[in-house]
Amino acid sequence: MMQGSGRNIQALFPAWAHVAVIVGQLMLVVPACDASCAKLPGVLPEYTHAASTQTHAPTARHTASHADVTGTKAKSVHAGKTAFTVVTPIVKPFSMDVMIERLKKTDAIGVLTKLALRSDARDLVDKINAYKRNKTRYSMKDLRARFNGLILKVLALLDSDPKLSRDIYLARKCIWKSLLGVKG
Amino acid sequence: MLAVIVVLAFISPFSAMAVTEDEDIASTIMLRGYACGGRQLSNVVEQNDAKGNETIEATCPNGHRYRIVVSNDGRVTVTLIH
Numbered sequence: 705m706m707q708g709s710g711r712n713i714q715a716l717f718p719a720w721a722h723v724a725v726i727v728g729q730l731m732l733v734v735p736a737c738d739a740s741c742a743k744l745p746g747v748l749p750e751y752t753h754a755a756s757t758q759t760h761a762p763t764a765r766h767t768a769s770h771a772d773v774t775g776t777k778a779k780s781v782h783a784g785k786t787a788f789t790v791v792t793p794i795v796k797p798f799s800m801d802v803m804i805e806r807l808k809k810t811d812a813i814g815v816l817t818k819l820a821l822r823s824d825a826r827d828l829v830d831k832i833n834a835y836k837r838n839k840t841r842y843s844m845k846d847l848r849a850r851f852n853g854l855i856l857k858v859l860a861l862l863d864s865d866p867k868l869s870r871d872i873y874l875a876r877k878c879i880w881k882s883l884l885g886v887k888g
Numbered sequence: 889m890l891a892v893i894v895v896l897a898f899i900s901p902f903s904a905m906a907v908t909e910d911e912d913i914a915s916t917i918m919l920r921g922y923a924c925g926g927r928q929l930s931n932v933v934e935q936n937d938a939k940g941n942e943t944i945e946a947t948c949p950n951g952h953r954y955r956i957v958v959s960n961d962g963r964v965t966v967t968l969i970h
Contacts, residue, residue, distance in 0.1 A: 814912025
């Protein structure tokens with residue numbers, strides 16, 4: 705009895721191992737975002753699994769490269785083969801406003817902490833605006849250091865929201881550019 | 889080994905869990921650069937004044953007592969009481 709159940713469990717292992725590898729890949733994958741802020745959305749696209757006879761899931765980079773040819777490929781792979789549909793919501797470049805919007809919605813930070821972050825962000829914005837009008841003693845280097853400090857604080861607080869933490873980390877250059885009013 | 893990986897993958901927190909009020913206050917104190925020594929606060933007192941400002945006083949696990957003032961326009965200040 706025990707040997708029979710042992711054999712049954714062993715037969716299940718390959719399928720479970722395959723699932724674990726896929727889940728591990730999904731957890732470890734980080735999309736390759738290049739310097740252009742226009743390509744960095746406020747919300748990363750979601751991928752839906754339209755129909756599949758396999759358990760293979762492509763990486764974000766792999767799927768992004770397929771997004772351009774989705775229209776032509778959809779027809780050819782529809783007959784019983786793996787088909788993936790990229791569902792891209794309406795997105796806008798990741799700016800300070802987008803970061804604030806997403807921070808408001810996250811459950812990883814309490815209301816009081818959000819207000820404190822908002823105070824810090826407002827102070828930084830005021831200092832940058834004063835710098836633009838040449839009415840501050842702070843240099844650009846000082847302002848950038850303050851911005852980096854603020855981002856680090858935010859990332860430290862988002863321990864239980866790794867998705868938002870990752871998005872903000874990847875988009876920190878875009879957020880800084882948006883603060884300076886520099887276009888993408 | 890493979891079973892461990894599977895279990896770890898499925899117990900990973902994919903969704904953020906809401907923070908408690910104590911954790912929120914402690915995070916605010918630490919955000920302002922003060923040491924708190926943990927997130928289990930004691931003797932938390934909240935007051936509102938006529939102008940709409942909220943004052944919260946709390947004692948951190950390291951014994952320090954802080955006052956957090958939230959102004960009616962959303963400004964947050966933290967001061968060490970003793």
